[in-house]
Amino acid sequence: MYRGRLFSVHALPNGFGEPRLGLSVSKKVGSAVTRNGVRRRLKEIFRSSRDGLPGDLDLVVSARPAAAEASFQELDDEFSRSLSKIQKTRGIGEGA
Secondary structure, three states, rough: OEEOEEEEEEEEEEOOOOOOOEEEHHHHHHHHHHHHHHHHHHHHHHHHHHHOOOOOOOEEEEHHHHHHOOHHHHHHHHHHHHHHHHHHOOOOOOOO
């Protein structure tokens, strides 16, 4: 699990052979327009980094209110940090 300023990420094993994304963006983040914007940005970040993800993970991202004001680059940087931490925790990346 990763907890950051913009969102938290839970990584769960799956048996599908490809990574999947689940999103939780509550009303605390903002209006429907704001929440949908956060969702769209997080989906695009996941899509663009999908090739580098382990194939046996479900990632559940829970956005925090600060995500509403964050730029795409800030969200992308935090997503990369979360993946690094999750991979280190799971021992991924050294042929494990």
